[in-house]
Amino acid sequence: xxxxxxxxxxxxxxxxxxxxxxxxxxxxxxxxxxxxxxxxxxxxxxxxxxxxxxxxxxxxxxxxxxxxxxxxxxxxxxxxxxxxxxxxxxxxxxxxxxxxxxxxxxxxxxxxxxxxxxxxxxxxxxxxxxxxxxxxxxxxxxxxxxxxxxxxxxxxxxxxxxxxxxxx
Amino acid sequence: xxxxxxxxxxxxxxxxxxxxxxxxxxxxxxxxxxxxxxxxxxxxxxxxxxxxxxxxxxxxxxxxxxxxxxxxxxxxxxxxxxxxxxxxxxxxxxxxxxxxx
Numbered sequence: 001x002x003x004x005x006x007x008x009x010x011x012x013x014x015x016x017x018x019x020x021x022x023x024x025x026x027x028x029x030x031x032x033x034x035x036x037x038x039x040x041x042x043x044x045x046x047x048x049x050x051x052x053x054x055x056x057x058x059x060x061x062x063x064x065x066x067x068x069x070x071x072x073x074x075x076x077x078x079x080x081x082x083x084x085x086x087x088x089x090x091x092x093x094x095x096x097x098x099x100x101x102x103x104x105x106x107x108x109x110x111x112x113x114x115x116x117x118x119x120x121x122x123x124x125x126x127x128x129x130x131x132x133x134x135x136x137x138x139x140x141x142x143x144x145x146x147x148x149x150x151x152x153x154x155x156x157x158x159x160x161x162x163x164x165x166x167x168x
Numbered sequence: 169x170x171x172x173x174x175x176x177x178x179x180x181x182x183x184x185x186x187x188x189x190x191x192x193x194x195x196x197x198x199x200x201x202x203x204x205x206x207x208x209x210x211x212x213x214x215x216x217x218x219x220x221x222x223x224x225x226x227x228x229x230x231x232x233x234x235x236x237x238x239x240x241x242x243x244x245x246x247x248x249x250x251x252x253x254x255x256x257x258x259x260x261x262x263x264x265x266x267x268x269x
Binding site for chain 2: 007011015019027048049050052060061073075087091094095097099101125130133134139142146149152154156163
């Protein structure tokens with residue numbers, strides 16, 4: 001019973017945060033909506049049997065990425081800038097595209113058949129040790145590639161955002 | 169909840185992100201939309217991981233990779249935004265159109 005209630009709470013959080021992130025005019029409200037939505041999805045991860053990924057989601061997404069976006073907003077003064085008036089045509093077209101996508105994919109989804117196997121979440125293959133083992137054996141190449149990508153992203157971000165010294 | 173419900177939820181989140189990307193004028197707003205879409209994709213991966221995969225480490229590894237790529241993407245995106253703001257005083261996507269063919 002409590003589990004069901006928590007599940008519905010997480011679903012509502014994810015959807016409400018998503019609506020808030022997409023709909024709010026002011027950029028700070030949109031960022032808060034994004035954080036709420038990420039929190040709800042982390043709760044759904046918990047319900048799907050993976051507390052580790054849920055923790056990583058909260059730690060990296062909410063604690064790192066959302067905070068970085070807030071910093072960029074403060075540095076680029078988007079907070080004090082008045083939001084520009086919305087382009088009517090653009091908003092209508094965006095709504096049309098998103099609705100079209102939603103309807104067409106849900107039509108596909110309603111007829112699709114999926115192969116469903118029930119893996120009980122308590123099985124030992126759900127343990128964190130198993131993820132670590134898979135990450136360092138079977139998915140080793142992806143792991144290394146991701147670390148190289150992160151390093152390059154850090155170097156690239158520093159290079160792009162660096163203040164150019166005036167050459168006299 | 170069944171697999172279909174999770175997929176529908178991910179689809180709705182993805183559509184919201186698509187709307188956000190297409191309708192925003194602020195670059196940071198576009199970034200928020202991209203994050204919503206990535207999040208919906210990782211929700212789909214976790215749902216399939218729970219309901220139709222034999223080895224449950226697969227989907228979790230994929231989601232961890234998505235989170236790492238999102239962090240790299242945000243770092244690059246934010247430095248581009250800072251540079252644009254420093255040189256132009258504007259982060260409105262409709263004013264940045266020198267690259268149009």
